[in-house]
Amino acid sequence: MLRRKNTVPVGERRADVARAAPTSVSVVMPVRNVVSTIDQQLDALAAQTYSRPFEVIIADNGSTDGLRAHLEGHRLADRLQMRWVDASARKGGSYARNVGVAAADGEFIAFCDGDDRVHPEWLAEMVVAAPWCSLVSGAVETHSLNTAQTQSWRHMLPPEMPYEFPGFLRVATGCSIGIWRDMFEKVGGFDVTYDRGAEDADFSFRVQLAGGVHAHASKSLVAYRLRDTERGIWDQSVMCGEGDARLYSDYRHYGMPRRPWYATVDLIAYLVLRNPLLPTALTRVPTGRWLFQAGNFVGRIRGSVLHRCFYI
Numbered sequence: 372m373l374r375r376k377n378t379v380p381v382g383e384r385r386a387d388v389a390r391a392a393p394t395s396v397s398v399v400m401p402v403r404n405v406v407s408t409i410d411q412q413l414d415a416l417a418a419q420t421y422s423r424p425f426e427v428i429i430a431d432n433g434s435t436d437g438l439r440a441h442l443e444g445h446r447l448a449d450r451l452q453m454r455w456v457d458a459s460a461r462k463g464g465s466y467a468r469n470v471g472v473a474a475a476d477g478e479f480i481a482f483c484d485g486d487d488r489v490h491p492e493w494l495a496e497m498v499v500a501a502p503w504c505s506l507v508s509g510a511v512e513t514h515s516l517n518t519a520q521t522q523s524w525r526h527m528l529p530p531e532m533p534y535e536f537p538g539f540l541r542v543a544t545g546c547s548i549g550i551w552r553d554m555f556e557k558v559g560g561f562d563v564t565y566d567r568g569a570e571d572a573d574f575s576f577r578v579q580l581a582g583g584v585h586a587h588a589s590k591s592l593v594a595y596r597l598r599d600t601e602r603g604i605w606d607q608s609v610m611c612g613e614g615d616a617r618l619y620s621d622y623r624h625y626g627m628p629r630r631p632w633y634a635t636v637d638l639i640a641y642l643v644l645r646n647p648l649l650p651t652a653l654t655r656v657p658t659g660r661w662l663f664q665a666g667n668f669v670g671r672i673r674g675s676v677l678h679r680c681f682y683i
Contacts (some may be wrong), residue, residue, distance in 0.1 A: 393551070396425040397477030398494065401458065401467030403432040405485035406441050408596070413447050415488045421495040424450035429485075430471030432457035447464070463569045464545060466563035470539050472555060480555060482548040487596040489547075496591035497549040505554040505583030506575065508533055509591035510545030521599045524659030531588035536618070538628045541585045545571035547593045554583050558676020567674075569614025576622055593599040601662055613677070620678035630671075633652060635683055640667060 398416060402409065409429075416427060431438060442448070442455050458470035472480055481497055483489055500507045510530035513522050527532060528670060535541040548571065558577040563571050579585055598604045619627055642665055645656040654661075671683045 392502050393479035393498060395477045396459055396479050396498060397475035398425055398427045398481045398483060399430060399468060399471035399475055400483055400644050401430045401432060401464045401471060402485035404434045404436045406438045408486040411488050412485055417447050417450055418491050419494045419499060420491050423611045424478060428471045428475045429455045430458040431455060432467040461563060462564055463566045465563045465565055469560040472560060478552050480550055480552055483593065484546045486596045488547050490592040493591050493593060496588045500586045500588040501549060504586035506550060506578045506585050507549035508543030508587045509593055510589045511544060511547060511595040512524040512595050513595050513597055515594035516596045519596050523657045524604055526596055530592055531589040536627060539626060540576050540579050542572045542575045546595055547591060554578060557581055567613045568610040569618050572618055580625060594611060601659060604659050605662045605666045608666030609670040612667040613674035616671050616674025616680060616682040617678050619682040620680040629682060
C-alpha cells in the first residue's frame with residue numbers, strides 16, 4: 372500500500388534520514404535563449420549568503436541568442452566557478468538538467484532557471500534542509516519580477532505552503548529543487564519523455580515512491596517570472612494541463628486520485644460565467660486568469676485523449 376507520509380517540514384529531525392551536511396554543492400541551470408535575463412540570476416547567485424564555495428553549471432538546451440558567447444569571459448565566471456555545457460542533443464528541460472548533473476561535481480544539486488532570480492538565502496536555506504531529507508522544494512514569489520496585472524493572472528500559494536496533488540504527494544517546482552546526487556541517480560534523473568510539462572512533478576513523485584523524504588524550505592525563495600502575454604499564459608496553461616493528465620495516467624495505479632466531478636462542473640460554470648467576452652463589470656476576472664483556467668482545461672482534455680485516461 373502506498374505510504375504518503377514521507378514528507379517533513381524543515382527542522383524536524385528524522386533519525387532514519389539524517390546525514391551530514393553536504394560538503395560540495397552544484398547549482399544546475401537548464402537554459403535556452405535567456406541572454407536577456409540570465410545576468411539577473413547570476414548576480415543573485417553571486418550574492419548568496421551560503422558561506423561555502425559552490426559551482427554553477429549552465430546546461431544550454433540549444434540557445435540561438437548568443438548565450439554561449441555572452442558567458443565566455445563573464446565577469447562572474449571565476450567567482451561562481453561557472454561552466455557552460457552543451458545540452459542541445461535533445462529538446463527539453465529534463466534533458467538539460469540531466470546533462471548538467473552529469474557535468475557537476477557536487478554531492479548535493481540545486482536547480483534554478485535562467486529567467487528567474489533567487490533570493491539571497493535561497494541556497495543556504497536549501498542546504499540547511501538537506502540533512503533531513505532526500506529532496507527539498509523551495510518556494511516562489513511573484514511580486515518582484517512581475518507587474519500587478521501579470522500577477523493577477525496566476526494564483527500562487529504562499530511560500531510556507533508546499534505544492535501537492537490533493538490526496539497524493541508533494542511536488543517541487545522545477546525552478547527551485549534541491550536533491551542529493553545519490554537519490555538523483557537512484558531514480559534515474561528527470562524523465563526526458565515528459566516534454567509537455569509536469570517533469571518536476573513526475574520527478575518529485577518518483578523520489579518519494581522510491582522511499583525518499585521530501586522537505587519544503589519556505590525561506591529558500593525564488594522570484595518567479597510569470598508569462599506576461601495572453602498567448603504565453605495560454606500556451607503554458609495548455610502544457611500544464613496536458614502534463615497533469617499524463618501524471619494521472621502514470622500514477623493512478625499508485626494511488627493518485629482523479630479530479631472530483633464537482634470540480635470539473637465548477638470550472639465549466641466559471642469559464643461560462645466569467646468569459647472575457649462578457650462585460651468586465653460582470654465577470655470581475657482578469658482575461659489572463661480566465662485564459663489560464665481555460666487553457667489548463669483544454670490541456671487536460673488533450674492529455675486525457677493522448678494518454679487514454681479521464682482527468683478533466
